Amino acid sequence: xxxxxxxxxxxxxxxxxxxxxxxxxxxxxxxxxxxxxxxxxxxxxxxxxxxxxxxxxxxxxxxxxxxxxxxxxxxxxxxxxxxxxxxxxxxxxxxxxxxxxxxxxxxxxxxxxxxxxxxxxxxxxxxxxxxxxxxxxxxxxxxxxxxxxxxxxxxxxxxxxxxxxxxxxxxxxxxxxxxxxxxxxxxxxxxxxxxxxxxxxxxxxxxxxxxxxxxxxxxxxxxxxxxxxxxxxxxxxxxxxxxxxxxxxxxxxxxxxxxxxxxxxxxxxxxxxxxxxxxxxxxxxxxxxxxxxxxxxxxxxxxxxxxxxxxxxxxxxxxxxxxxxxxxxxxxxxxxxxxxxxxxxxxxx
Numbered sequence: 001x002x003x004x005x006x007x008x009x010x011x012x013x014x015x016x017x018x019x020x021x022x023x024x025x026x027x028x029x030x031x032x033x034x035x036x037x038x039x040x041x042x043x044x045x046x047x048x049x050x051x052x053x054x055x056x057x058x059x060x061x062x063x064x065x066x067x068x069x070x071x072x073x074x075x076x077x078x079x080x081x082x083x084x085x086x087x088x089x090x091x092x093x094x095x096x097x098x099x100x101x102x103x104x105x106x107x108x109x110x111x112x113x114x115x116x117x118x119x120x121x122x123x124x125x126x127x128x129x130x131x132x133x134x135x136x137x138x139x140x141x142x143x144x145x146x147x148x149x150x151x152x153x154x155x156x157x158x159x160x161x162x163x164x165x166x167x168x169x170x171x172x173x174x175x176x177x178x179x180x181x182x183x184x185x186x187x188x189x190x191x192x193x194x195x196x197x198x199x200x201x202x203x204x205x206x207x208x209x210x211x212x213x214x215x216x217x218x219x220x221x222x223x224x225x226x227x228x229x230x231x232x233x234x235x236x237x238x239x240x241x242x243x244x245x246x247x248x249x250x251x252x253x254x255x256x257x258x259x260x261x262x263x264x265x266x267x268x269x270x271x272x273x274x275x276x277x278x279x280x281x282x283x284x285x286x287x288x289x290x291x292x293x294x295x296x297x298x299x300x301x302x303x304x305x306x307x308x309x310x311x312x313x314x315x316x317x318x319x320x321x322x323x324x325x326x327x328x329x330x331x332x333x334x335x336x337x338x339x340x341x342x343x344x345x346x347x348x349x
Contacts, residue, residue: 003300004290007070008277010307011063012270018059019130019172019266020179020259025049025056027180029096029123030173033116035184035195039109040331042116046100047334048187051325053100055318057093069303073151073293074277081141081153082133085160089126096122127176128169135168135214136160138222138269140281143288151288155281164217171214174207175265179258182242186251189330197246200254204243211261212236215268223272231271235264 028049036042068075079086095118103115139162142155181203184196215232242257273279280287294300 003297003304004294006304007066007300008274008290011066012266014059014063014066016263016266018063019262021056021059023176023262024179024183025053026123026127027176027178028183029119030127030177031180031184031199032119035192038331040334041192043104043334044188044329044331045184045192048329051321055321070295070300071277071293072295074288077151077153077278077288081155084157085129085133089129092122092125127173131169131172132160132165134269135165137278138218138273139164140279140287143280143285145286151286167210167214171210174203174210175262178204178207179262182246182251182254182258185246186255187328189328192331200246201243208239211239215265218272225271228268228271231264231268235261235268238264
């Protein structure tokens with residue numbers, strides 16, 4: 001197998017890790033004010049993410065870095081053409097990260113309410129826009145070859161807001177919401193667990209309809225491969241199995257099937273895309289593929305050696321983190337939810 005194909009597959013694996021791990025992270029953030037009715041409940045919910053959320057974001061950083069090193073033309077065209085949506089995602093992630101760190105520093109209801117909204121919006125924006133971005137990549141975008149021979153994006157921002165891409169955004173948002181709700185049923189106890197269980201079933205059914213419509217549209221309109229039907233069917237079966245396990249209160253299995261669905265969805269999109277990395281919307285014109293977008297063979301060889309050494313270390317550390325913080329949480333385990341670094345809770349506000 002040529003190294004360009006190897007790195008295309010490795011980048012797909014990195015996005016699988018990001019969507020599976022950061023996906024429940026986004027879902028929990030969007031559900032924070034819906035599932036958490038009291039300050040103690042919201043503190044407990046955030047505590048489940050405390051040791052995990054920043055580690056989950058490493059996956060997208062590595063995916064971006066790997067794309068830059070392995071396929072620099074893809075990276076340059078993607079980040080110049082999708083500049084505004086990617087900037088919005090970055091700003092949302094920054095605000096969300098600050099909110100996690102700052103909300104409990106001050107014992108003030110208004111202060112915490114503002115940061116709760118920041119967590120919710122900071123989770124919603126990436127959950128929606130990642131789907132929009134990936135749908136546009138699969139669909140193809142307007143590309144032209146300039147005088148220097150470089151391929152560049154020539155569409156505008158509103159060109160990205162087409163019906164197929166917007167459906168993709170709704171799919172990732174609802175899948176992440178369900179994935180986050182299932183994570184809460186797995187990690188929480190008491191009323192929070194019951195509310196999350198009910199929401200997972202309701203949102204999951206909506207997500208199922210949207211996801212099937214999106215993946216079938218993808219297969220019929222943009223795929224030239226018959227084997228991607230297998231991953232689409234497998235994703236649908238896993239999602240229904242996850243909802244069934246959630247209904248039976250088998251939270252562990254529900255989370256596994258939910259994760260498998262997200263993984264299979266990413267495999268489907270990358271399978272449809274291969275060997276392209278950013279096709280031209282006009283398939284008769286030149287686009288970017290794994291060959292004309294890649295780095296040199298020497299660069300790819302060095303990257304492969306480095307990845308072989310450090311990837312197992314990173315995976316082992318993250319697996320250890322999840323194992324250490326595997327126990328359930330409840331609102332009763334937060335002894336002084338009102339306490340803050342700067343003073344006591346101000347009920348007048």
